[in-house]
Amino acid sequence: MxxxxxxxxxxxxxxxxxxxxxxxxxxxxxxxxxxxxxxxxxxxxxxxxxxxxxxxxxxxxxxxxxxxxxxxxxxxxxxxxxxxxxxxxxxxxxxxxxxxxxxxxxxxxxxxxxxxxxxxxxxxxxxxxxxxxxxxxxxxxxxxxxxxxxxxxxxxxxxxxxxxxxxxxxxxxxxxxxxxxxxxxxxxxxxxxxxxxxxxxxxxxxxxxxxxxxxxxxxxxxxxxxxxxxxxxxxxxxxxIGPLIATEGPKDDADTRNGTTLECLTWLDSQPVGSVVFLCFGSLGLFSKEQLREIACWREVATGGLAGVRSILGHLLTCPLKMDGVNEFNLVFKKPELRAG
CATH class of the missing domain: 3.40.50.2000 (Glycogen Phosphorylase B;)
Incomplete structure (x- = not known):
């Protein structure tokens, strides 16, 4: 058999x-x-x-x-x-x-x-x-x-x-x-x-x-x-045995949806190099505002500056928030099928 x-x-x-x-x-x-x-x-x-x-x-x-x-x-x-x-x-x-x-x-x-x-x-x-x-x-x-x-x-x-x-x-x-x-x-x-x-x-x-x-x-x-x-x-x-990373997916879930380029990828392409932190905690996970603040503070200390932390995947924030020394946090998109890389 x-x-x-x-x-x-x-x-x-x-x-x-x-x-x-x-x-x-x-x-x-x-x-x-x-x-x-x-x-x-x-x-x-x-x-x-x-x-x-x-x-x-x-x-x-x-x-x-x-x-x-x-x-x-x-x-x-x-x-x-x-x-x-x-x-x-x-x-x-x-x-x-x-x-x-x-x-x-x-x-x-x-x-x-x-x-x-x-x-x-x-x-x-x-x-x-x-x-x-x-x-x-x-x-x-x-x-x-x-x-x-x-x-x-x-x-x-x-x-x-x-x-x-x-x-x-x-x-x-x-x-x-x-x-x-x-x-x-x-x-x-x-x-x-x-x-x-x-x-x-x-x-x-x-x-x-x-x-x-x-x-x-x-x-x-x-x-x-x-x-x-x-x-x-x-x-x-x-x-x-990792990292196991999906190299491709269904065509409709790649760069386009219904023939239109996904807004999140258009936005990502327009950002300066090194200015975006991608946050993902699984399809059902989330980050609190406090966690985002910690990540932003760490990145600012580690790099000497921060253009911004933007959460692309997940229901992460219900509104923008600001803090001293760090630019605005944005919830840019909610759970798109994102392929970046």
């Missing part, structure tokens, strides 16, 4: 693109592989994926997409889209199992590679004797934080928002406890438990694939690889 790798991304478009690029990379190493990607849907806007999926399916026959049935969520209220994502993916486990069994009828599956949010599927892989791997779409510093998160949980009793202390995570500079990701700040939140469970699942996987190259975050890569972030437990092999 043909050999296959199954990839399981979380629903947001950015995670899907990274996983597809991983599939492309695997095909460059072994063109005879068949790549199967499991697709789920969530009850919120995670970015349109249909055009992108259609384009990949039409141009790369070795990559096949499998759409899992939509699951019904319990009628509970939540303040975190991350919690909804974890819940959808957890409830999708029976469908993941059925799809893996279906694929296995015609292919030899050598591994299931799951996104961080899809960690619940590792139990399915274990049941079916399929090696399960984590694919971490962020950098090694973030990976160090999540590997160490169970240790933080076991050595503290307060919520991180109330801890008021520095967290000394191996491989990264000290982090104020209140600066940790919002979903893990409240110890009693369900989102906190999901993140804790997924962080605890890393030692159980066959390996961790990270979208980074080792020399970019040498210290964090070294500490994670040496097991310093998971005291008294096994650390799987860490594979640095």
């Amino acid at each position: 043909e050999e296959a790798i199954v990839l399981y991304p979380s629903p947001p478009i950015g995670h899907l693109i990274s996983m597809v690029e991983l599939g492309k990379l695997l095909l460059t190493q072994k063109p005879s592989l068949s790549i199967h990607i499991l697709i789920t849907t969530v009850p919120y806007d995670s970015g349109s994926t249909a055009p992108y999926i259609a384009n990949v399916a039409a141009t790369i026959p070795s990559i096949k997409f499998h759409h899992l049935p939509t699951v019904t969520l319990p009628s509970t209220k939540t303040t975190h889209h991350e919690e909804l994502t974890f819940e959808v993916l957890r409830l999708s486990n029976p469908h993941v199992r059925e799809e893996l069994l279906s694929i296995a009828k015609n292919y030899t599956i050598h591994g299931l590679v799951v996104d961080f949010f899809c960690c619940a599927a590792l139990s399915v892989a274990k049941e079916l004797n399929i090696p399960g791997y984590h694919f971490f779409t962020s950098g090694a510093g973030a990976l160090a934080g999540f590997l160490y998160f169970p240790t933080i949980h076991n050595t503290t009793t307060k919520s991180l928002k109330d801890l008021k202390s520095l967290l000394h995570i191996p491989g990264v500079p000290p982090i104020p406890s209140s600066d940790m990701p919002i979903p893990v700040l409240h110890r009693d939140d369900k989102a906190y438990k999901y993140f804790l469970d997924c962080s605890s699942s890393f030692p159980e996987s066959a390996g961790i694939v990270v979208n980074i190259f080792a020399s970019l975050e040498a210290r964090a890569v070294k500490t994670t690889s040496e097991g310093l972030c998971v005291p008294n437990k096994r650390t799987p092999t860490v594979y640095c």
Whole structure:
């Protein structure tokens, strides 16, 4: 039978693109592989994926997409889209199992590679004797934080928002406890438990694939690889395979939309060299005004001057803001499909 790798991304478009690029990379190493990607849907806007999926399916026959049935969520209220994502993916486990069994009828599956949010599927892989791997779409510093998160949980009793202390995570500079990701700040939140469970699942996987190259975050890569972030437990092999960057996309999502050059690219072309800082925190993320101020101040100190910090991607600011010594911040565009480079 043909050999296959199954990839399981979380629903947001950015995670899907990274996983597809991983599939492309695997095909460059072994063109005879068949790549199967499991697709789920969530009850919120995670970015349109249909055009992108259609384009990949039409141009790369070795990559096949499998759409899992939509699951019904319990009628509970939540303040975190991350919690909804974890819940959808957890409830999708029976469908993941059925799809893996279906694929296995015609292919030899050598591994299931799951996104961080899809960690619940590792139990399915274990049941079916399929090696399960984590694919971490962020950098090694973030990976160090999540590997160490169970240790933080076991050595503290307060919520991180109330801890008021520095967290000394191996491989990264000290982090104020209140600066940790919002979903893990409240110890009693369900989102906190999901993140804790997924962080605890890393030692159980066959390996961790990270979208980074080792020399970019040498210290964090070294500490994670040496097991310093998971005291008294096994650390799987860490594979640095990045950066995985989409080199092309659907024609309508490149330089034009409906035949018209995107305004954001016209604006970008008109800016002086070195005057723009591109800020992106994922398709669902955002920066606060305070974070933008910090970035602007850092850049001014580092460069001796700042023409301006402009946020191109995301719902980042609701209005322009100014500060002494730094030019105006602008929300120039809201979430265009941007290709710059």
